[in-house]
Amino acid sequence: MRLFSYLLMGSLLALPAAGMAASPSAATSSAAAEGLHLDWLDRSVSPAENFYKFANGGWQEEHPIPPAYSRWGIFNILHIRNQKIVREIIEDAAAANAKPGSITQKVGDFYESGMDMEAINEAGVKPLEPVFARIHNISNMKELQRVVAQLQLLGVNAVFHFGSMQDFEDSSRVIGAAFQGGLGLPSRDYYLKTAAACKKAKAANKATSAKAAKAAQATYEACLAHAEKFEETRQAYVAHIAAMFELLGDSQKSAAAEAKTVMAIETAMAEASMPRIKMRNPHAIYNIKTLDELEAITPNFDWQAYFANMGVPNLTSINLATPGFFKALNDQLETVPLSDWKTYLRWQLIDSFAPYLSESFVKENFKMHSALTGAKELLPRWQRVVNAENGALGFAVGKLYVKQEFPPSSKKAVLDILHNIREALKSDLKTLEWMSPKTREAALEKLSLMGERIGYPDKWRSYEKLRITAGPYVENVIAANVFLTKRDLAKIGKPVNKHEWGMTPQTVNAYYSPSRNNINFPAGILQPPFFDPDAPAAVNYGAVGFVMGHEMTHGFDDTGAQFDGHGNLNNWWTPEDLKKFKAATSCISKHFSEYTVNDGLHVKGKLVTGEATADLGGLTLAWRAFKHSDAYEHAKTIHGFTPAQQFFLGAAHVWASNIRPAEARRRVTVDPHPPAMYRVNGTVANMPAFQKAFEIPDDSPMVNEHRCVIW
Ligand SMILES: [Zn+2]
Numbered sequence: 001m002r003l004f005s006y007l008l009m010g011s012l013l014a015l016p017a018a019g020m021a022a023s024p025s026a027a028t029s030s031a032a033a034e035g036l037h038l039d040w041l042d043r044s045v046s047p048a049e050n051f052y053k054f055a056n057g058g059w060q061e062e063h064p065i066p067p068a069y070s071r072w073g074i075f076n077i078l079h080i081r082n083q084k085i086v087r088e089i090i091e092d093a094a095a096a097n098a099k100p101g102s103i104t105q106k107v108g109d110f111y112e113s114g115m116d117m118e119a120i121n122e123a124g125v126k127p128l129e130p131v132f133a134r135i136h137n138i139s140n141m142k143e144l145q146r147v148v149a150q151l152q153l154l155g156v157n158a159v160f161h162f163g164s165m166q167d168f169e170d171s172s173r174v175i176g177a178a179f180q181g182g183l184g185l186p187s188r189d190y191y192l193k194t195a196a197a198c199k200k201a202k203a204a205n206k207a208t209s210a211k212a213a214k215a216a217q218a219t220y221e222a223c224l225a226h227a228e229k230f231e232e233t234r235q236a237y238v239a240h241i242a243a244m245f246e247l248l249g250d251s252q253k254s255a256a257a258e259a260k261t262v263m264a265i266e267t268a269m270a271e272a273s274m275p276r277i278k279m280r281n282p283h284a285i286y287n288i289k290t291l292d293e294l295e296a297i298t299p300n301f302d303w304q305a306y307f308a309n310m311g312v313p314n315l316t317s318i319n320l321a322t323p324g325f326f327k328a329l330n331d332q333l334e335t336v337p338l339s340d341w342k343t344y345l346r347w348q349l350i351d352s353f354a355p356y357l358s359e360s361f362v363k364e365n366f367k368m369h370s371a372l373t374g375a376k377e378l379l380p381r382w383q384r385v386v387n388a389e390n391g392a393l394g395f396a397v398g399k400l401y402v403k404q405e406f407p408p409s410s411k412k413a414v415l416d417i418l419h420n421i422r423e424a425l426k427s428d429l430k431t432l433e434w435m436s437p438k439t440r441e442a443a444l445e446k447l448s449l450m451g452e453r454i455g456y457p458d459k460w461r462s463y464e465k466l467r468i469t470a471g472p473y474v475e476n477v478i479a480a481n482v483f484l485t486k487r488d489l490a491k492i493g494k495p496v497n498k499h500e501w502g503m504t505p506q507t508v509n510a511y512y513s514p515s516r517n518n519i520n521f522p523a524g525i526l527q528p529p530f531f532d533p534d535a536p537a538a539v540n541y542g543a544v545g546f547v548m549g550h551e552m553t554h555g556f557d558d559t560g561a562q563f564d565g566h567g568n569l570n571n572w573w574t575p576e577d578l579k580k581f582k583a584a585t586s587c588i589s590k591h592f593s594e595y596t597v598n599d600g601l602h603v604k605g606k607l608v609t610g611e612a613t614a615d616l617g618g619l620t621l622a623w624r625a626f627k628h629s630d631a632y633e634h635a636k637t638i639h640g641f642t643p644a645q646q647f648f649l650g651a652a653h654v655w656a657s658n659i660r661p662a663e664a665r666r667r668v669t670v671d672p673h674p675p676a677m678y679r680v681n682g683t684v685a686n687m688p689a690f691q692k693a694f695e696i697p698d699d700s701p702m703v704n705e706h707r708c709v710i711w
Contacts, residue, residue, distance in 0.1 A: 035535020073657025155481030542650025
């Protein structure tokens with residue numbers, strides 16, 4: 001629902017689950033020995049062979065993926081725990097007989113309307129009929145563009161995204177930004193990975209030796225195998241679109257034709273979309289254009305009318321983030337018949353709201369979700385509704401959550417660790433041999449300006465303008481979408497709201513924002529096994545310390561390093577230092593490119609560079625902070641594990657998880673984070689302290705021969 005989350009929030013700790021995914025129950029391990037989860041270990045695997053398996057193999061064995069999930073790990077288990085707390089809070093609100101218009105009434109009614117299956121089934125698709133009628137009545141290009149804006153306001157993924165962002169070059173300003181969008185599948189790869197593309201890539205690769213030719217053949221065969229999987233998903237998608245049109249009352253024959261129309265439009269959009277790797281470069285997605293310039297680029301799209309339709313009529317310039325996409329859109333507006341556009345918009349409308357409609361829509365929607373992620377059954381209804389409510393009224397619920405779940409004592413203990421990690425980074429920046437005095441000064445300034453926020457916002461957002469009723473459910477979802485979109489658009493042209501958080505307090509995650517230069521740790525993640533007041537300091541430094549060092553390092557990863565301490569895109573590096581820094585980060589992208597999932601699908605090293613850099617920098621900082629802490633002096637060997645070993649086990653344990661092949665494939669194409677196993681193994685393989693702690697031989701796969709070094 002928040003359109004530019006990746007810009008507003010910068011770098012997350014972990015990518016949240018896909019669409020509707022999130023939760024049944026599984027208790028966290030009970031046999032924790034002083035916070036060390038010894039029953040999670042698989043001692044039949046040597047830490048020198050596969051440290052992740054050694055640390056988590058027992059957990060993996062004991063925690064098969066529940067049918068409703070595509071991935072199952074510590075993040076999911078904590079998420080469910082928080083969901084249950086949130087459900088209690090919401091149910092109390094629902095039972096309270098609250099005053100109409102009060103926040104309690106809104107929190108309670110949203111949930112009750114979502115749980116009332118009888119009313120939802122009875123309403124069917126009726127609540128959306130006025131919106132379908134608007135699409136049906138489009139009779140010219142001008143009306144088409146007006147309806148696109150109207151659908152976007154409702155939260156429909158119609159053609160592209162538009163919203164607010166902090167100006168990269170002047171972080172005190174909030175500007176409007178237009179981004180590519182409009183696809184129903186997770187990424188452009190799903191449309192473009194074909195056997196024909198594999199053949200083309202093979203033809204372009206001129207092997208010069210027998211060995212190179214053999215490698216090229218192997219790459220080609222792997223490419224074909226994966227193209228086949230993507231082809232299966234494309235077929236499932238087209239069948240799914242047709243099934244949805246049939247549910248809307250179209251004949252089988254016309255539904256099949258309409259599905260092909262949608263696929264053709266989206267494939268053309270996918271071809272024109274900027275690849276995710278390129279979007280990681282802030283310069284590539286920063287193109288300020290005046291109205292005149294916009295009109296020159298897309299003469300077939302009336303931006304002035306569009307801004308008026310979106311409720312921001314006075315805009316005179318925006319960031320056209322992905323110009324290639326909009327140029328192609330301009331052509332599509334000319335070549336795609338109006339009737340085909342209407343078919344496409346009908347599809348996007350039903351795709352956006354199917355999860356909130358009657359049972360037949362929910363089931364068909366899940367079928368596609370299952371094809372994309374491998375999940376075998378729907379989440380229980382209450383979990384789906386709690387997820388939707390976290391999106392709609394998340395901070396209202398979060399306010400009640402922290403009151404109950406986050407005592408001030410937790411905040412203090414967490415801050416102590418954070419400050420020690422900050423000190424470790426400061427002393428590294430002061431002593432890094434390769435850095436020149438000029439760059440060093442700017443880096444230290446950036447660190448000193450980096451804000452830190454723990455737990456929850458100091459000012460809570462108002463939901464006064466959001467109207468929630470007893471139902472129908474989908475109308476409440478739409479009301480919340482409109483409220484959030486308008487709230488976002490209202491920021492354009494106003495000063496930055498410094499109190500705002502990009503994540504609710506109950507979220508199990510953390511983030512760094514480059515434009516705000518701050519690190520944020522919601523209350524939801526500050527619980528075991530991330531932070532356990534009863535665990536040895538070594539474990540806490542390895543777990544929550546890793547997370548903190550990770551977010552701090554984002555200020556200095558390949559993207560973050562391009563922003564200064566005030567959050568402006570501004571090069572503060574000397575050319576010489578920048579060259580050395582780029583060598584360090586490209587070492588990481590090369591290292592991670594070697595890893596694969598599902599038999600030979602390679603991790604995209606360049607896509608995961610920022611996150612893998614943050615992991616290596618973060619764990620290194622956490623280790624140094626631990627070594628310099630008072631706690632290190634008193635640390636003891638527990639159950640045969642030295643404090644250093646406890647530290648690395650703590651780091652590995654938070655990534656304990658299992659994943660289905662379809663989900664692993666999806667994540668390789670969309671997730672800037674490396675797969676969980678490599679977040680652990682790839683990181684420690686670059687750390688001499690790990691090798692020493694477990695006495696790993698030099699020729700082990702757990703030692704990267706050409707170590708990458710960030711700090
Ligand atoms: Zn991150």
